Amino acid sequence: MSDSLRFFLLLLAAFSINAPVSVAKKIELSGYYKNLFVNSRTLALFPPAESYSLDLNRLRLKLDANISDKLSFNIQYDNEVLLGNYLQTTQFLTVKNLPSDNYFDLESSYIDSNSIYAIQSIYRAYAALALPDIDIRIGRQRIAWGTAMLWNPMDILNPFNPIQLEREERQGVDAILLDWNVDALSRFSLVYARQRYNSSTAIRWRSNQKGFDFSLMAGRFQNDSVVGFDFSGQINNIGVKGEITRTDPGNDQGNKNSYIRAVIGADYTFANTLSLNIEAYYNGQGTSEITAYNFNRLFTGKIQSLARYYLGGYLGYDITPLLRWDNYFIYNLDDDSYFIAPGLSYSLSDNIEFSGGIQAFNGASGTEYGTLENLYYLQLQWFF
Numbered sequence: 001m002s003d004s005l006r007f008f009l010l011l012l013a014a015f016s017i018n019a020p021v022s023v024a025k026k027i028e029l030s031g032y033y034k035n036l037f038v039n040s041r042t043l044a045l046f047p048p049a050e051s052y053s054l055d056l057n058r059l060r061l062k063l064d065a066n067i068s069d070k071l072s073f074n075i076q077y078d079n080e081v082l083l084g085n086y087l088q089t090t091q092f093l094t095v096k097n098l099p100s101d102n103y104f105d106l107e108s109s110y111i112d113s114n115s116i117y118a119i120q121s122i123y124r125a126y127a128a129l130a131l132p133d134i135d136i137r138i139g140r141q142r143i144a145w146g147t148a149m150l151w152n153p154m155d156i157l158n159p160f161n162p163i164q165l166e167r168e169e170r171q172g173v174d175a176i177l178l179d180w181n182v183d184a185l186s187r188f189s190l191v192y193a194r195q196r197y198n199s200s201t202a203i204r205w206r207s208n209q210k211g212f213d214f215s216l217m218a219g220r221f222q223n224d225s226v227v228g229f230d231f232s233g234q235i236n237n238i239g240v241k242g243e244i245t246r247t248d249p250g251n252d253q254g255n256k257n258s259y260i261r262a263v264i265g266a267d268y269t270f271a272n273t274l275s276l277n278i279e280a281y282y283n284g285q286g287t288s289e290i291t292a293y294n295f296n297r298l299f300t301g302k303i304q305s306l307a308r309y310y311l312g313g314y315l316g317y318d319i320t321p322l323l324r325w326d327n328y329f330i331y332n333l334d335d336d337s338y339f340i341a342p343g344l345s346y347s348l349s350d351n352i353e354f355s356g357g358i359q360a361f362n363g364a365s366g367t368e369y370g371t372l373e374n375l376y377y378l379q380l381q382w383f384f
Contacts, residue, residue, distance in 0.1 A: 026066040031076075032383045034058045038165070040375040042091040045295055049373075054086035060123065070131065076124040082117040092117075098300060103174045103194040106140065124172055135179040140172045143191060145204060145217060146243050147232040150312045150330065151281045151305070153245040153261035154228045156221040157193055157200060161304050162312065162330060163339055165359065165377060191219075198222045223250025239267040247285070259284030265313075273318040281310040288334045290366050298368075306368045309333035322347045326357075330369070337363025337370045351383040 036056040042049055058080045065073040086092050096117070100107070107121035126139030146154035150162040157173045175193035182188055186207040193200040202219025212233035219226055228245035244262040265279035286308045287293070293306045312330035319325055327342040343357025356378040363370025 028064040029061065030064075030384060031059070031061040032381055034060075034379065034381045036166070037378045038086075038375060039377075041373040042086075042089050043295075043299070043373060044371065045299060046089070046091040046094055048090070050089050050091075052086040052089055053084045055083040057081045057083070062124075070129060072128045072130075074124055074126055074128070076122070078119075078121045078123045080119050080121075081111075082119075083115065087117050088114050099196065101195050101197075102140070102172075103196055104140065133181045135181070137177045137179075138175075140174050141177065142170050142172045143175060143177060143193075144170070145215070145230075147213075147230045147241040148243055148263045148265055148279055149267075149277055149314060150279050150328070151243075151261075151263045151283075151310070153243045153263060154215075154217055154230050156202070156219070156224075156226055156245075157191070159301065159304055161301065162328075163341070163359065163372075165375065167328075195222065202226075217245075224248065225250075237268065241265050241267075261285060273316075275314070275316040277314040279312050281305070281312065283308050283310065286334075290335050290368075293366070293368065295371065307332050307334035332363070332368050335363060335367040335370075337361070337367035339369045339372075353381050353383075355379045355381075 034057070036058075038054045038056070039052070041051050058078060061077045063073070063075045063077075065075075067073070096109075106125070107119055109117065109119045111118035122140060124140055124142070126137050126141040129136040143157050144155065145157070146152035152160055157175070158171050160170065173193045173195070175191055178190045180188040180190075186205070189204040189206070191200070191202050191204075200219060200221040202217060202221065204215055204217040206213065206215040208214070212231055214229070214231040217226070217228045217230075225248040226245055228243065230241070230243040232239070232241040234240070242262070242264040244260065246258060246260050248258045249256055261281075261283055263279055263281045265277065267275070267277040269275045283305050285303060286306050288308050294303075295306070297303045298306055310330060310332055312328070314329075315325075315327045317325045323344065323346050325342070325344055327340065329341070330339040332338065339359070339361050341357060341359045343355055345353055345355035347353050358377075359375040361369040361372040361374060365371075
């Protein structure tokens with residue numbers, strides 16, 4: 001077990017046991033258990049390509065402790081057990097050894113065999129201090145900047161893969177965040193994030209004009225200098241949003257040319273509960289030549305999309321009050337490959353949900369989504 005993880009677990013145990021009664025009344029414990037079964041094939045990037053099944057079991061415990069009106073803590077602990085022949089594949093053996101970009105090592109495996117892989121980790125761990133007009137948050141946290149759904153050029157600290165299966169899971173960052181509430185509609189933010197090999201510092205101004213939220217951002221994110229702008233609002237009953245950033249890569253990177261990333265989207269919900277969200281994305285970091293695709297950078301999370309021009313979106317519909325259909329889709333306009341992810345979710349009770357679906361990829365050989373493998377999944381999640 002890493003020293004960082006041991007420290008956080010001891011801190012959690014000590015706080016839970018030694019908290020006085022007056023404080024304990026302000027402690028809330030919640031979480032979930034999830035069982036996720038996946039069937040797919042490993043990527044050709046890790047030969048040989050192999051069919052596999054994976055059964056993921058995750059217990060997440062969340063502790064919210066309000067010490068006073070000003071001071072609070074949030075700690076989320078994960079215990080995961082992975083089963084299945086995926087543990088014997090070259091892809092998994094490569095993935096599990098990839099280092100995290102976070103500064104603190106808050107993950108440790110306690111069973112590592114061909115049939116069982118078990119890890120424990122800290123998903124979130126931060127303290128929040130609320131002062132007059134100023135909020136301060138310190139620790140492993142999620143800093144969500146940007147307004148779009150599939151692509152977020154503004155979300156540099158916690159980049160999101162638009163095709164990831166567990167869409168609600170967002171990586172955190174070890175950071176200090178200061179928010180100054182200038183007035184009822186305006187906020188100034190300053191963030192410093194310490195990462196494994198370097199750090200990031202950024203400022204952000206957010207406000208509202210004539211019913212539209214907007215923000216301006218500038219910062220140094222690891223080796224890149226980035227400036228950006230985003231907005232969101234309503235035009236009649238249609239939601240509109242957009243983001244744009246300009247990035248100047250550091251001198252130690254292969255591509256020294258600055259590039260722009262931009263997304264614009266719209267969403268609308270019909271009276272029959274049908275929800276539609278459409279986004280168009282320009283990725284100046286990508287390329288229109290499939291021979292120049294770098295799948296290794298995509299797989300390791302260094303970039304989220306390979307090409308330059310995309311169209312994507314989401315469709316959702318409540319078939320019954322308990323049964324919902326969702327579908328995400330992305331079309332690569334450069335190489336004509338596409339991704340679709342239809343799924344159904346059913347509420348077995350107020351706190352138990354069953355879902356299943358597929359992630360389907362199609363395209364010619366060498367294209368972005370033609371290279372990825374179809375995936376089938378079933379999931380049961382119990383919230384408590």
